[in-house]
Amino acid sequence: MDIFTQVSWSPYLVGAGIGVLSWLSFRFARKPLSCSTSFAKTSGMIERLLRGKKVAEKAYYQRIKLTIDWQWMLVLGIVFGSLLSALLSGDFQLVWVPTLWAERFGDLPLIRLAGAVIGGIFLGFGARWADGCTSGHGISGTMQLTVSSWISAIFFFIGGILTAAMLFGWMT
Amino acid sequence: MIKKKVNTSRLLLGFGFGIVFGFLLQKGGATRYDVIVGQLLLTDFTVLKIMLSAVAVGMPGIYLMEHFGWVELYPKSGSLGMNVIGGLLFGVGFALLGYCPGTIAGAIGNGYLDAVTGGLLGIWIGTGLFAALYPQLNSGILQFGYYGDVTFPKWLKINKWVVIALFEAAILGVFFFIERAGL
Numbered sequence: 001m002d003i004f005t006q007v008s009w010s011p012y013l014v015g016a017g018i019g020v021l022s023w024l025s026f027r028f029a030r031k032p033l034s035c036s037t038s039f040a041k042t043s044g045m046i047e048r049l050l051r052g053k054k055v056a057e058k059a060y061y062q063r064i065k066l067t068i069d070w071q072w073m074l075v076l077g078i079v080f081g082s083l084l085s086a087l088l089s090g091d092f093q094l095v096w097v098p099t100l101w102a103e104r105f106g107d108l109p110l111i112r113l114a115g116a117v118i119g120g121i122f123l124g125f126g127a128r129w130a131d132g133c134t135s136g137h138g139i140s141g142t143m144q145l146t147v148s149s150w151i152s153a154i155f156f157f158i159g160g161i162l163t164a165a166m167l168f169g170w171m172t
Numbered sequence: 173m174i175k176k177k178v179n180t181s182r183l184l185l186g187f188g189f190g191i192v193f194g195f196l197l198q199k200g201g202a203t204r205y206d207v208i209v210g211q212l213l214l215t216d217f218t219v220l221k222i223m224l225s226a227v228a229v230g231m232p233g234i235y236l237m238e239h240f241g242w243v244e245l246y247p248k249s250g251s252l253g254m255n256v257i258g259g260l261l262f263g264v265g266f267a268l269l270g271y272c273p274g275t276i277a278g279a280i281g282n283g284y285l286d287a288v289t290g291g292l293l294g295i296w297i298g299t300g301l302f303a304a305l306y307p308q309l310n311s312g313i314l315q316f317g318y319y320g321d322v323t324f325p326k327w328l329k330i331n332k333w334v335v336i337a338l339f340e341a342a343i344l345g346v347f348f349f350i351e352r353a354g355l
Contacts, residue, residue, distance in 0.1 A: 006199070011218045012347075014200030015225025021192055022230040026243040029185055033193060036273040039292075040299035047300055060306035070186035075277045077190015078197065082281030085198035094283045098205035098270065113290035116269055120294015121301070123265025127273055128302035129309070130258025131248055134272040137255075139223055141248055143230040145324040145335060148250020152259045153223075157212070159263015164212035167267060 007089045022140060029070055032144070034136030036127035037064055038072040043124070060128075104168055130155075194278050203278035205270035205286075212267050217355045221347070228343045232336055245323075252317025269294065 003009075018033070025033050044066045048055040056066050086092035096109040105111055127133040130152045132141060138156060141149020194203075200222050201207040210216030237243040266272055269291050271279050276295070279287035302309075324339075325332035 008201055009196075009199040011200050011221035012225045014196045014202075015222040015227075016229045017196045018193065018222065018226035019229025019231075019233065021189065021196070022226065023233040023237065025189055026234050026245075027237060029182075029189060030244065032246055033189070035277070036299075039273055039295045040303065043296035043299040044303060046296060058303050058306070059310070060303035068183070070182050073183045073186030074190040074193065075274070077187040077192075078194035078274060078277035079190075079281040080187075081191035081194025081196075082198040082203050082278035083194075084191065084281075085195045086203075086282045089199075091198070092283050094285055096285045098209075098284070098286070100206045100209050101270070109286075112286050116286045116290030117294040117297070119265045119268025119270070120291045120296075121265070121298040122261055122294075123269050123272065124295035124298025124300075125302050126258050126260070126262030126265055126298070127295075128258075128299050128306075129314070130255050130262055131250065133262065133274065134223070134266075135274040137248065138272075139226045139230070142223075143227045143234060144245050144247050145231070145332070145339070146247035146250075147319060147322050147324060147327055148248050148255050150324075151250065151252075151255040152262075155256050155259025156263045156266060159260035160212040160266040161214065161263070163264045163267035164209055168209075168213055 004085075005088050005090075007091050018139065019143070022143060031070055032136065032140030033074070034071060034132065034140055035075050035078075036124075036133035036136060038075045039124060040064055040128055041066055041068075041072060100168075126159075190277075193274070194281055197275055197278040198282055202275050203271075203282040203284075205279070205284065208272070208275065209267065209270045215355075217350050221350065224343045224346060228340055231339065235332060235336060247321040247323050249318075249321040251315060251319060253313040253315060257313065265294075265298070 022033055025031060041064060044055060044061045048066060055061065097107045097112040101112055130137065132149065132152055134156060137149040137152040142153055197203050201218050202222055207216055207218050211219035234243060234245065238245055271287055271291060276287045276291050325335045
């Protein structure tokens with residue numbers, strides 16, 4: 001049982017585990033592992049709560065449907081799976097400002113929050129624009145050898161590497 | 173009544189898959205900002221190792237199951253307008269936020285308060301903005317360079333097992349290179 005209390009596993013082992021989880025997901029859930037649509041659904045549900053039923057009539061929400069489905073529960077499950085893993089290994093910690101960010105931009109939570117909000121806007125907007133994220137395109141799509149997913153995944157990293165280089169200074 | 177019951181078990185199944193997925197992501201370190209940004213700064217290759225191992229193991233399994241008719245595949249439709257521009261926009265957010273939609277859920281479970289506050293709020297604003305602009309985008313830029321839900325074996329007209337063998341070889345080559353460089 002030691003393995004469950006270890007802080008980290010080999011990334012190769014973790015990846016292989018996600019690969020096997022994908023087999024099971026295709027076989028038993030009849031769905032690939034993917035995450036980002038659930039965030040769009042939640043956003044639409046919150047807006048519907050604030051602005052009324054007409055929000056659900058938007059063309060995009062007609063397409064993705066504002067319902068709690070398999071994928072929405074998958075994302076919720078990730079929160080608890082990660083919590084369980086972190087608690088078992090003693091790796092759970094409440095952090096406002098991650099180390100690398102603090103070294104570059106200081107440890108003021110407000111500045112980190114501003115970065116997280118702006119980053120989140122780009123991430124959410126871009127994930128819907130590309131119709132997938134690092135899991136839907138980056139893992140599930142690429143393993144199906146889908147052209148749209150390989151192009152997306154490559155451009156996720158091109159955009160990310162260039163932005164990180166600008167934010168942190170190249171390779172420092 | 174029966175329909176509702178089936179639906180509930182499906183939701184529970186999703187939750188169960190999520191628990192395993194989140195557990196693995198946390199053990200891999202992918203729920204940490206430093207690991208994700210380290211990948212984008214090309215100083216820590218954990219994220220690429222996880223993603224490519226998942227593909228190396230997942231790909232032959234799902235194609236074998238599809239061969240026996242046990243599963244269906246769900247390749248996504250796309251276009252240059254969607255995947256190149258959307259991919260770049262996503263990448264900007266990936267570096268600034270330091271989490272992606274799956275790993276931010278894991279980061280929340282791991283205790284990252286920037287993820288559960290600013291990160292979630294930002295993603296919701298971003299997806300809401302896209303929903304507001306969707307009608308205009310969908311009749312314009314998203315159609316540019318449309319190629320549909322094509323896969324490499326179909327596009328290149330090469331036997332799928334050959335393509336899989338080539339991708340496996342390429343992934344192993346990347347691992348060999350990363351390990352040799354000590355990353």
